[in-house]
Amino acid sequence: MILLSLDTSFSSVNVSVFEDGKLLKLCMWDNNRKTLENLPLLLKEVGIHPLEVDAFAISVGVGYLNPLRIGLTLVKTWAYLTKKPVIPYENLHMMLEFTPMALPRVAVLRVSNKLFYRTYDGRELSPVKPLEDNPPTGSTVSLHQHYPQAHFVYRIFPFSFYGGVWAYEALLSGYKGEDPMWLEPLYLRPPA
Template sequence: MIVLGVDTSGPYTSLGLIDGSNKKELNYRERPFAHSEMINVLFEILMKQTGLSPSSIDLIAVSVGPGYFTALRVGLSFAKALAFSLGIPLISVNTLDALARQAPDVDMPVIALVEAQKDFLYAAKYRKVKGETMREREPALLRLREVREEKALFVGSGAIKFRDELQRLPEPCPDFPSGLTVAASGLERFLSGERDDPVKLEPFYMKLPDIKKHGRP
């Protein structure tokens, strides 16, 4: 099965292609937030470098957030259009799940963090078990003070932003998922029998709480 992975959850664009044991990834990190300009260009280059045609793709996996909302919509629109034109399945991947998958195997929990506004973080907790990444706590919108006392390995853009406070980060620390990780995560969901309705797919969004109501740290 040939799987295309699409990530635009952060400032940069990443596409990954899995074809059995063959893997190829292209990233554009020269200019932030150039998703709409570069995603089709990257896809054309990816097809040329792999010698494949779009019609050979069997499944598209796309990160749906949390992340930068407008950027996510670019990736999701691209993935939807391509899936519909090819008549193939489209499956969503949570950004935090993919980030945790990129963390090294450690004997402690892994917490994936994506920065939100101010000191808020999108967070989810995981455990690495025999090479598999198991989610232990559902995604939530937390403040830094609610995260920093956790005895865990931290990954993601939120971990990088608050590196001094959190300290336990791998080197290098991924900021957002790679296209290959999104492809692998989507393939795993698909093979386990999970399915998404492409028409209903939207970016994963969690509303920030009322800061005045919840007070300052």
């Protein structure tokens, strides 16, 4: 099974390609141009055509709304046209899931000038919240440029890789994916 996982949530775009659970390719770069301009180049570089893909994984946030919508729309379209499953994943959840830290765990990411977090206590995943609203206690993880005072700081965290691993495990357990027409990015504030 070939799984393509895409993350367009921040200024870097990354894509991972897996075959039968093994990583074939991981491409990451800082996005100096618009996401829509970069995606065709990235996919050409990776050497994957949508018809060769058996399942898609896509980040739904947290992150910048326009790049998220562009990546999500691309994957939703491919999944719909090829009738292949699409598995959404959320970045804070991936950091909590794949960072070995003591419980409770707190993942923090910056979107524009605001910090957002999510917690995991070993049983339950909290909703995404702004950090200034009653900051949580626990072992914190983040990206260096987002929240450098965290206990565990990554220079980079390839969300597409961890999202792809998570999606692959979900598919193996029988998960059929989501209806692509209902997938939306994670909205961090109510509409105006």
